[in-house]
Amino acid sequence: MKIHSPRTQLIWLTTLMVITTLAACCQVRQPQPQSTPYNDEPIWENAAIVPVFVDLTRKIPGLMTDVRYATNQNFTRQILYDSATPYLVAPAADSLVAVQNELKRMGLQVVVFDGYRPLSVQKKMWAVYPDSRFVANPANGSRHNRGCAIDLTLADSLGHLLEMPTDYDDFTEKAGASFMDLPSVAIQNRALLKQVMERHGFIGLGSEWWHFDFQGWQNYPLSDIPVEPGD
Numbered sequence: 308m309k310i311h312s313p314r315t316q317l318i319w320l321t322t323l324m325v326i327t328t329l330a331a332c333c334q335v336r337q338p339q340p341q342s343t344p345y346n347d348e349p350i351w352e353n354a355a356i357v358p359v360f361v362d363l364t365r366k367i368p369g370l371m372t373d374v375r376y377a378t379n380q381n382f383t384r385q386i387l388y389d390s391a392t393p394y395l396v397a398p399a400a401d402s403l404v405a406v407q408n409e410l411k412r413m414g415l416q417v418v419v420f421d422g423y424r425p426l427s428v429q430k431k432m433w434a435v436y437p438d439s440r441f442v443a444n445p446a447n448g449s450r451h452n453r454g455c456a457i458d459l460t461l462a463d464s465l466g467h468l469l470e471m472p473t474d475y476d477d478f479t480e481k482a483g484a485s486f487m488d489l490p491s492v493a494i495q496n497r498a499l500l501k502q503v504m505e506r507h508g509f510i511g512l513g514s515e516w517w518h519f520d521f522q523g524w525q526n527y528p529l530s531d532i533p534v535e536p537g538d
């Protein structure tokens with residue numbers, strides 16, 4: 308083995324330090340994983356599927372909608388959406404078609420309050436109502452932000468709303484899926500909605516009778532793509 312002089316060793320040591328410093332600088336400049344504005348969780352974590360959002364009004368001709376987040380008639384008193392068109396990811400939209408077809412055979416139909424919701428809208432909702440029983444914390448995101456949740460109720464074939472336990476976005480215990488101090492017809496209608504939705508791949512939520520998640524929602528990313536007017 309060759310032994311270097313102290314001067315040569317100093318040159319080697321300095322060169323090594325320069326290389327190490329440069330490597331550290333380059334590492335800092337490497338692109339960082341995309342993260343949400345709210346925490347350090349990557350937006351695309353666990354998201355195996357690139358979502359295709361489907362316009363439900365095109366998928367289901369004549370679909371009744373009441374998207375109050377496109378008006379100021381909602382719990383935030385702000386217009387949150389530029390468009391009143393509800394969207395879901397494609398497989399969830401297909402399942403909603405099956406729900407509607409089954410209901411039509413009973414002389415009924417769905418009325419959609421909400422579907423896909425951009426993550427930035429979730430942040431506005433949370434700022435107004437930071438109660439995770441009724442509004443998902445944007446730090447974790449809502450299943451609506453994945454295009455995999457729908458809020459809806461039932462109407463008859465003429466469009467008359469069926470009696471339900473509460474109005475939409477009633478943030479009280481009466482909205483709970485198992486709240487029973489209600490007229491029997493409201494309990495029956497709530498049960499019918501849940502049964503039909505669950506037969507077609509949707510899962511009910513304990514605190515809101517109108518909210519259903521689409522199974523496999525974990526495979527879709529949180530999205531913040533805005534829904535534009537005319538989309």
Ligand SMILES: [Zn+2]
Nearest residue numbers: 456457458518
């Ligand atoms: Zn919902």
